[in-house]
Amino acid sequence: xxxxxxxxxxxxxxxxxxxVLMDYWLADLSSAVEETVEQHLMxxxxxxxxxxxxxxxAEGLRALARSGSLQVVVSDQxxxxxxxxxxxxxxxxxxxxxxxxxxVAADDDLLVARLAVDVTTASRVDLSWCDPQGVERQRMADIxxxxxxxxxxxxxSITWAKASxxxxxxxxxLAVDEKGTERLxxxxxxxxxxxxPGPPGWEMP
Amino acid sequence: xxxxxxxxxxxxxxxxxxxxxxxxxxRRMGPRIRLYGLRHLRSPSAADDLxxxxxxxxxxxxxxxxxxxxxxxxxxxxxxxRMTVLDLRRSSNRQKELLAIFGGDLVPDPPPMPTLDDRxxxxxxxxxxxxxxxxxxxxFYDEQTASxxxxxxxxxxxxxxxxxxxxxxxxxxxxxxxQ
Numbered sequence: 001x002x003x004x005x006x007x008x009x010x011x012x013x014x015x016x017x018x019x020v021l022m023d024y025w026l027a028d029l030s031s032a033v034e035e036t037v038e039q040h041l042m043x044x045x046x047x048x049x050x051x052x053x054x055x056x057x058a059e060g061l062r063a064l065a066r067s068g069s070l071q072v073v074v075s076d077q078x079x080x081x082x083x084x085x086x087x088x089x090x091x092x093x094x095x096x097x098x099x100x101x102x103x104v105a106a107d108d109d110l111l112v113a114r115l116a117v118d119v120t121t122a123s124r125v126d127l128s129w130c131d132p133q134g135v136e137r138q139r140m141a142d143i144x145x146x147x148x149x150x151x152x153x154x155x156x157s158i159t160w161a162k163a164s165x166x167x168x169x170x171x172x173x174l175a176v177d178e179k180g181t182e183r184l185x186x187x188x189x190x191x192x193x194x195x196x197p198g199p200p201g202w203e204m205p
Numbered sequence: 206x207x208x209x210x211x212x213x214x215x216x217x218x219x220x221x222x223x224x225x226x227x228x229x230x231x232r233r234m235g236p237r238i239r240l241y242g243l244r245h246l247r248s249p250s251a252a253d254d255l256x257x258x259x260x261x262x263x264x265x266x267x268x269x270x271x272x273x274x275x276x277x278x279x280x281x282x283x284x285x286x287r288m289t290v291l292d293l294r295r296s297s298n299r300q301k302e303l304l305a306i307f308g309g310d311l312v313p314d315p316p317p318m319p320t321l322d323d324r325x326x327x328x329x330x331x332x333x334x335x336x337x338x339x340x341x342x343x344x345f346y347d348e349q350t351a352s353x354x355x356x357x358x359x360x361x362x363x364x365x366x367x368x369x370x371x372x373x374x375x376x377x378x379x380x381x382x383x384q
Contacts, residue, residue: 078346
Protein backbone atom coordinates (compact mmCIF):
# COMPACT_ATOMS: atom_id res chain seq x y z
CA UNK A 1 0.00 0.00 0.00
CA UNK A 2 1.37 3.39 -0.89
CA UNK A 3 0.30 6.67 0.53
CA UNK A 4 1.03 10.14 -0.78
CA UNK A 5 4.23 11.66 0.51
CA UNK A 6 4.14 14.86 2.45
CA UNK A 7 5.80 17.77 0.68
CA UNK A 8 5.77 16.30 -2.82
CA UNK A 9 3.99 18.02 -5.62
CA UNK A 10 0.72 16.19 -5.91
CA UNK A 11 -1.22 15.62 -9.06
CA UNK A 12 -2.87 12.66 -10.66
CA UNK A 13 0.46 11.27 -11.74
CA UNK A 14 0.68 10.28 -8.07
CA UNK A 15 -2.85 8.94 -7.51
CA UNK A 16 -4.05 7.63 -4.19
CA UNK A 17 -4.56 3.89 -4.11
CA UNK A 18 -8.14 2.72 -3.92
CA UNK A 19 -7.36 0.87 -0.70
CA VAL A 20 -6.16 4.12 0.85
CA LEU A 21 -9.31 5.88 -0.28
CA MET A 22 -11.43 3.16 1.30
CA ASP A 23 -9.46 3.35 4.54
CA TYR A 24 -9.94 7.11 4.44
CA TRP A 25 -13.69 6.71 4.05
CA LEU A 26 -13.76 4.22 6.92
CA ALA A 27 -11.78 6.66 9.12
CA ASP A 28 -9.13 3.97 9.42
CA LEU A 29 -6.00 6.00 8.63
CA SER A 30 -3.58 7.58 11.06
CA SER A 31 -4.14 11.30 11.48
CA ALA A 32 -0.90 12.11 9.64
CA VAL A 33 -1.81 10.00 6.62
CA GLU A 34 -5.36 11.29 6.68
CA GLU A 35 -4.09 14.86 6.54
CA THR A 36 -1.91 14.04 3.53
CA VAL A 37 -4.82 12.35 1.79
CA GLU A 38 -7.06 15.35 2.40
CA GLN A 39 -4.48 17.75 1.04
CA HIS A 40 -4.25 15.62 -2.08
CA LEU A 41 -8.01 15.48 -2.49
CA MET A 42 -8.30 19.23 -2.10
CA UNK A 43 -6.29 19.68 -5.29
CA UNK A 44 -6.95 16.50 -7.29
CA UNK A 45 -10.29 15.97 -8.99
CA UNK A 46 -9.26 12.64 -10.48
CA UNK A 47 -8.82 11.08 -7.06
CA UNK A 48 -12.00 12.87 -5.95
CA UNK A 49 -13.88 11.05 -8.70
CA UNK A 50 -12.40 7.76 -7.56
CA UNK A 51 -13.35 8.55 -3.96
CA UNK A 52 -16.93 9.01 -5.15
CA UNK A 53 -16.76 5.49 -6.60
CA UNK A 54 -15.43 4.20 -3.28
CA UNK A 55 -18.22 5.97 -1.37
CA UNK A 56 -20.83 4.48 -3.71
CA UNK A 57 -19.40 1.00 -3.12
CA ALA A 58 -19.27 1.58 0.64
CA GLU A 59 -22.85 2.83 0.72
CA GLY A 60 -23.97 -0.14 -1.36
CA LEU A 61 -22.21 -2.53 0.99
CA ARG A 62 -23.69 -0.83 4.03
CA ALA A 63 -27.19 -1.12 2.61
CA LEU A 64 -26.55 -4.75 1.70
CA ALA A 65 -25.14 -5.56 5.14
CA ARG A 66 -28.20 -3.99 6.76
CA SER A 67 -30.63 -5.75 4.45
CA GLY A 68 -30.16 -9.09 6.19
CA SER A 69 -30.12 -10.78 2.80
CA LEU A 70 -26.63 -12.23 3.08
CA GLN A 71 -25.62 -15.56 4.52
CA VAL A 72 -22.61 -14.74 6.62
CA VAL A 73 -20.88 -15.51 9.89
CA VAL A 74 -21.03 -12.47 12.15
CA SER A 75 -20.21 -11.64 15.74
CA ASP A 76 -22.27 -11.41 18.88
CA GLN A 77 -21.64 -7.67 19.00
CA UNK A 78 -22.90 -7.33 15.44
CA UNK A 79 -26.23 -8.89 16.36
CA UNK A 80 -26.52 -6.81 19.54
CA UNK A 81 -25.77 -3.65 17.64
CA UNK A 82 -28.31 -4.51 14.96
CA UNK A 83 -30.98 -4.95 17.61
CA UNK A 84 -29.97 -1.71 19.34
CA UNK A 85 -30.32 0.19 16.08
CA UNK A 86 -33.90 -0.96 15.70
CA UNK A 87 -33.63 -4.03 13.52
CA UNK A 88 -35.94 -6.88 14.42
CA UNK A 89 -33.67 -9.85 15.00
CA UNK A 90 -34.98 -13.41 15.15
CA UNK A 91 -32.53 -15.79 16.78
CA UNK A 92 -32.47 -19.55 17.26
CA UNK A 93 -29.94 -21.34 19.43
CA UNK A 94 -30.46 -25.10 19.37
CA UNK A 95 -28.23 -26.96 21.85
CA UNK A 96 -25.55 -29.10 20.26
CA UNK A 97 -27.05 -32.35 18.97
CA UNK A 98 -30.61 -31.12 19.32
CA UNK A 99 -33.34 -29.60 17.18
CA UNK A 100 -35.37 -26.42 17.27
CA UNK A 101 -38.64 -25.34 15.68
CA UNK A 102 -38.23 -22.10 13.80
CA UNK A 103 -39.92 -19.64 11.48
CA VAL A 104 -39.65 -16.08 10.26
CA ALA A 105 -42.23 -13.32 10.19
CA ALA A 106 -42.76 -10.73 7.51
CA ASP A 107 -41.43 -7.92 9.68
CA ASP A 108 -38.23 -9.70 10.77
CA ASP A 109 -35.05 -7.99 9.58
CA LEU A 110 -32.32 -10.43 10.56
CA LEU A 111 -32.33 -14.20 11.06
CA VAL A 112 -29.52 -15.59 13.18
CA ALA A 113 -28.48 -19.08 14.28
CA ARG A 114 -26.34 -19.36 17.40
CA LEU A 115 -24.39 -22.60 17.41
CA ALA A 116 -22.68 -23.42 20.68
CA VAL A 117 -19.40 -25.18 20.03
CA ASP A 118 -15.91 -25.70 21.37
CA VAL A 119 -13.42 -24.79 18.65
CA THR A 120 -10.30 -24.62 20.78
CA THR A 121 -8.75 -27.64 19.06
CA ALA A 122 -9.74 -26.70 15.50
CA SER A 123 -7.40 -24.93 13.10
CA ARG A 124 -10.11 -24.55 10.51
CA VAL A 125 -13.88 -24.75 10.92
CA ASP A 126 -16.43 -25.34 8.15
CA LEU A 127 -20.17 -24.91 8.46
CA SER A 128 -22.01 -27.49 6.37
CA TRP A 129 -25.74 -27.20 5.66
CA CYS A 130 -27.35 -30.56 4.99
CA ASP A 131 -30.81 -31.90 4.22
CA PRO A 132 -32.48 -34.36 6.65
CA GLN A 133 -30.87 -37.28 4.82
CA GLY A 134 -27.44 -35.87 5.57
CA VAL A 135 -26.70 -34.79 2.02
CA GLU A 136 -24.67 -31.61 2.04
CA ARG A 137 -26.42 -28.78 0.22
CA GLN A 138 -23.98 -26.00 0.97
CA ARG A 139 -20.66 -25.50 2.69
CA MET A 140 -19.30 -22.35 4.27
CA ALA A 141 -15.60 -23.14 4.30
CA ASP A 142 -13.10 -21.76 6.80
CA ILE A 143 -15.48 -19.54 8.69
CA UNK A 144 -14.10 -16.98 11.15
CA UNK A 145 -14.46 -18.21 14.73
CA UNK A 146 -13.38 -16.79 18.04
CA UNK A 147 -11.48 -19.51 19.88
CA UNK A 148 -12.66 -18.04 23.18
CA UNK A 149 -16.19 -17.37 21.97
CA UNK A 150 -17.82 -20.76 22.32
CA UNK A 151 -20.48 -19.86 19.76
CA UNK A 152 -20.67 -19.51 16.00
CA UNK A 153 -23.18 -16.84 15.01
CA UNK A 154 -24.45 -17.36 11.48
CA UNK A 155 -26.79 -14.92 9.80
CA UNK A 156 -29.06 -16.68 7.33
CA SER A 157 -30.53 -14.75 4.42
CA ILE A 158 -33.85 -13.37 5.64
CA THR A 159 -34.93 -12.97 2.03
CA TRP A 160 -34.39 -16.64 1.38
CA ALA A 161 -35.93 -17.70 4.70
CA LYS A 162 -39.10 -15.71 4.07
CA ALA A 163 -39.51 -17.45 0.72
CA SER A 164 -38.64 -20.93 1.97
CA UNK A 165 -41.42 -23.51 2.47
CA UNK A 166 -41.51 -25.65 5.58
CA UNK A 167 -38.39 -27.80 5.61
CA UNK A 168 -35.70 -29.27 7.83
CA UNK A 169 -32.06 -28.27 7.64
CA UNK A 170 -29.13 -29.64 9.55
CA UNK A 171 -26.14 -27.45 10.34
CA UNK A 172 -22.87 -29.23 10.99
CA UNK A 173 -19.79 -27.58 12.34
CA LEU A 174 -16.71 -29.47 11.21
CA ALA A 175 -13.07 -29.18 12.19
CA VAL A 176 -10.92 -29.67 9.10
CA ASP A 177 -7.23 -30.46 9.47
CA GLU A 178 -4.40 -29.84 7.01
CA LYS A 179 -4.98 -33.21 5.32
CA GLY A 180 -8.66 -32.43 4.79
CA THR A 181 -9.81 -34.86 7.45
CA GLU A 182 -13.06 -33.77 9.02
CA ARG A 183 -14.19 -34.08 12.62
CA LEU A 184 -17.73 -33.28 13.72
CA UNK A 185 -17.79 -30.53 16.32
CA UNK A 186 -21.53 -30.12 16.55
CA UNK A 187 -24.79 -30.80 14.77
CA UNK A 188 -27.94 -28.67 14.99
CA UNK A 189 -31.30 -29.29 13.40
CA UNK A 190 -33.70 -26.57 12.30
CA UNK A 191 -37.33 -27.46 11.59
CA UNK A 192 -38.51 -24.45 9.66
CA UNK A 193 -42.25 -23.83 9.45
CA UNK A 194 -43.38 -21.42 6.82
CA UNK A 195 -45.72 -18.69 8.01
CA UNK A 196 -45.52 -16.44 4.94
CA PRO A 197 -47.34 -17.51 1.76
CA GLY A 198 -45.13 -18.29 -1.23
CA PRO A 199 -44.25 -20.74 -4.00
CA PRO A 200 -43.35 -24.37 -3.25
CA GLY A 201 -39.79 -25.71 -3.42
CA TRP A 202 -36.57 -24.00 -2.54
CA GLU A 203 -32.83 -24.06 -3.03
CA MET A 204 -30.10 -23.11 -0.64
CA PRO A 205 -28.94 -19.50 -1.20
CA UNK B 206 -10.72 31.05 -20.14
CA UNK B 207 -9.36 29.69 -16.87
CA UNK B 208 -8.71 26.13 -17.96
CA UNK B 209 -4.96 26.58 -18.10
CA UNK B 210 -4.71 28.31 -14.74
CA UNK B 211 -3.94 26.51 -11.51
CA UNK B 212 -6.03 27.04 -8.41
CA UNK B 213 -3.25 29.24 -7.05
CA UNK B 214 -3.26 31.37 -10.21
CA UNK B 215 -6.89 32.28 -9.58
CA UNK B 216 -6.37 33.61 -6.06
CA UNK B 217 -4.69 36.95 -6.99
CA UNK B 218 -7.32 37.56 -9.66
CA UNK B 219 -10.03 37.36 -7.03
CA UNK B 220 -8.18 39.94 -4.95
CA UNK B 221 -8.26 42.16 -8.04
CA UNK B 222 -12.05 41.85 -8.23
CA UNK B 223 -12.37 39.20 -10.95
CA UNK B 224 -15.80 37.67 -10.33
CA UNK B 225 -15.33 35.04 -13.03
CA UNK B 226 -12.30 33.79 -11.15
CA UNK B 227 -14.45 33.57 -8.02
CA UNK B 228 -16.96 31.45 -9.90
CA UNK B 229 -14.18 29.22 -11.19
CA UNK B 230 -12.78 28.69 -7.68
CA UNK B 231 -16.26 27.79 -6.46
CA ARG B 232 -16.72 25.37 -9.35
CA ARG B 233 -13.39 23.66 -8.64
CA MET B 234 -13.44 23.67 -4.87
CA GLY B 235 -17.11 22.94 -4.27
CA PRO B 236 -16.98 19.22 -5.14
CA ARG B 237 -13.72 18.78 -3.19
CA ILE B 238 -15.14 20.44 -0.10
CA ARG B 239 -18.27 18.32 -0.44
CA LEU B 240 -16.19 15.12 -0.36
CA TYR B 241 -14.51 16.35 2.81
CA GLY B 242 -17.95 17.06 4.24
CA LEU B 243 -19.27 13.62 3.30
CA ARG B 244 -16.33 12.00 5.01
CA HIS B 245 -16.50 13.98 8.23
CA LEU B 246 -20.20 14.79 8.54
CA ARG B 247 -21.63 11.61 6.95
CA SER B 248 -24.58 13.47 5.51
CA PRO B 249 -25.12 14.83 1.98
CA SER B 250 -27.15 17.79 3.24
CA ALA B 251 -24.57 18.63 5.90
CA ALA B 252 -21.86 18.36 3.26
CA ASP B 253 -23.78 20.80 1.06
CA ASP B 254 -24.03 23.20 3.99
CA LEU B 255 -20.30 22.88 4.55
CA UNK B 256 -19.63 23.76 0.91
CA UNK B 257 -21.62 26.96 1.31
CA UNK B 258 -19.92 28.03 4.48
CA UNK B 259 -16.38 27.19 3.41
CA UNK B 260 -16.69 28.85 0.01
CA UNK B 261 -18.09 31.94 1.66
CA UNK B 262 -15.08 32.19 3.96
CA UNK B 263 -12.62 31.38 1.18
CA UNK B 264 -14.00 34.00 -1.20
CA UNK B 265 -14.10 36.59 1.55
CA UNK B 266 -10.47 35.87 2.42
CA UNK B 267 -9.35 35.93 -1.22
CA UNK B 268 -11.17 39.18 -1.94
CA UNK B 269 -9.32 40.74 0.96
CA UNK B 270 -6.01 39.25 -0.21
CA UNK B 271 -5.53 37.37 3.04
CA UNK B 272 -3.93 34.40 1.30
CA UNK B 273 -0.26 35.35 1.16
CA UNK B 274 0.93 32.23 -0.67
CA UNK B 275 -1.48 31.40 -3.50
CA UNK B 276 0.24 28.06 -4.11
CA UNK B 277 -1.05 26.98 -0.72
CA UNK B 278 -4.69 27.55 -1.59
CA UNK B 279 -5.56 23.85 -1.15
CA UNK B 280 -4.10 23.79 2.36
CA UNK B 281 -5.86 27.06 3.10
CA UNK B 282 -9.23 25.65 2.01
CA UNK B 283 -8.59 22.44 3.91
CA UNK B 284 -7.87 24.44 7.05
CA UNK B 285 -11.13 26.32 6.68
CA UNK B 286 -12.93 23.00 6.15
CA ARG B 287 -11.52 21.68 9.42
CA MET B 288 -12.39 24.80 11.37
CA THR B 289 -15.87 24.90 9.90
CA VAL B 290 -16.57 21.27 10.72
CA LEU B 291 -15.47 21.98 14.29
CA ASP B 292 -17.75 25.01 14.34
CA LEU B 293 -20.62 22.97 12.97
CA ARG B 294 -20.17 20.40 15.66
CA ARG B 295 -20.00 23.08 18.33
CA SER B 296 -22.96 25.04 17.24
CA SER B 297 -25.64 24.10 14.78
CA ASN B 298 -27.21 27.50 15.45
CA ARG B 299 -24.32 29.27 13.78
CA GLN B 300 -24.80 27.08 10.74
CA LYS B 301 -28.46 28.04 10.54
CA GLU B 302 -27.60 31.73 10.83
CA LEU B 303 -25.06 31.59 8.02
CA LEU B 304 -27.37 29.64 5.78
CA ALA B 305 -30.20 32.07 6.45
CA ILE B 306 -27.95 34.94 5.42
CA PHE B 307 -26.29 33.51 2.37
CA GLY B 308 -28.69 30.85 1.12
CA GLY B 309 -27.60 28.64 -1.75
CA ASP B 310 -25.83 31.27 -3.82
CA LEU B 311 -22.36 29.77 -3.58
CA VAL B 312 -23.03 26.10 -4.04
CA PRO B 313 -22.25 24.54 -7.41
CA ASP B 314 -24.15 21.42 -8.37
CA PRO B 315 -22.23 18.47 -6.91
CA PRO B 316 -20.96 15.83 -9.34
CA PRO B 317 -23.36 12.90 -9.48
CA MET B 318 -22.48 9.95 -7.28
CA PRO B 319 -21.90 6.70 -9.20
CA THR B 320 -24.73 4.21 -8.99
CA LEU B 321 -24.37 0.50 -8.37
CA ASP B 322 -26.47 -2.47 -9.42
CA ASP B 323 -27.63 -3.70 -6.00
CA ARG B 324 -28.38 -7.23 -7.17
CA UNK B 325 -25.01 -7.56 -8.85
CA UNK B 326 -23.32 -6.27 -5.71
CA UNK B 327 -25.19 -8.83 -3.59
CA UNK B 328 -24.12 -11.58 -5.96
CA UNK B 329 -20.51 -10.40 -5.83
CA UNK B 330 -20.51 -10.25 -2.03
CA UNK B 331 -22.06 -13.70 -1.76
CA UNK B 332 -19.25 -15.03 -3.98
CA UNK B 333 -16.56 -13.88 -1.55
CA UNK B 334 -14.87 -16.35 0.75
CA UNK B 335 -16.47 -16.69 4.18
CA UNK B 336 -13.89 -14.64 6.06
CA UNK B 337 -13.94 -11.95 3.43
CA UNK B 338 -17.72 -11.73 3.53
CA UNK B 339 -17.75 -11.56 7.32
CA UNK B 340 -15.15 -8.80 7.37
CA UNK B 341 -16.90 -6.80 4.65
CA UNK B 342 -20.33 -7.08 6.25
CA UNK B 343 -19.06 -6.15 9.69
CA UNK B 344 -16.82 -3.37 8.42
CA PHE B 345 -19.55 -1.66 6.44
CA TYR B 346 -22.63 -2.34 8.55
CA ASP B 347 -21.74 0.57 10.79
CA GLU B 348 -18.37 1.50 9.32
CA GLN B 349 -16.20 -0.32 11.82
CA THR B 350 -12.46 0.19 11.90
CA ALA B 351 -10.12 -2.75 11.34
CA SER B 352 -9.45 -2.80 15.06
CA UNK B 353 -13.13 -3.16 15.94
CA UNK B 354 -13.72 -5.84 13.32
CA UNK B 355 -10.64 -7.73 14.47
CA UNK B 356 -11.85 -7.81 18.07
CA UNK B 357 -15.29 -8.98 17.03
CA UNK B 358 -14.09 -11.81 14.80
CA UNK B 359 -11.09 -12.91 16.82
CA UNK B 360 -8.52 -12.30 14.08
CA UNK B 361 -5.65 -9.87 13.97
CA UNK B 362 -6.10 -6.25 12.92
CA UNK B 363 -3.48 -6.67 10.21
CA UNK B 364 -5.31 -9.70 8.90
CA UNK B 365 -8.57 -7.77 8.80
CA UNK B 366 -6.93 -5.06 6.70
CA UNK B 367 -5.48 -7.61 4.28
CA UNK B 368 -8.81 -9.44 4.00
CA UNK B 369 -10.74 -6.20 3.58
CA UNK B 370 -8.45 -4.85 0.87
CA UNK B 371 -8.45 -8.14 -1.00
CA UNK B 372 -12.23 -8.45 -0.76
CA UNK B 373 -12.81 -4.89 -1.94
CA UNK B 374 -10.54 -5.42 -4.91
CA UNK B 375 -12.46 -8.56 -5.80
CA UNK B 376 -15.73 -6.68 -5.45
CA UNK B 377 -14.51 -3.88 -7.67
CA UNK B 378 -13.37 -6.42 -10.26
CA UNK B 379 -16.69 -8.23 -9.99
CA UNK B 380 -18.59 -4.96 -10.40
CA UNK B 381 -16.53 -4.07 -13.44
CA UNK B 382 -14.53 -1.17 -11.99
CA UNK B 383 -11.54 -0.19 -14.08
CA GLN B 384 -9.32 1.33 -11.38
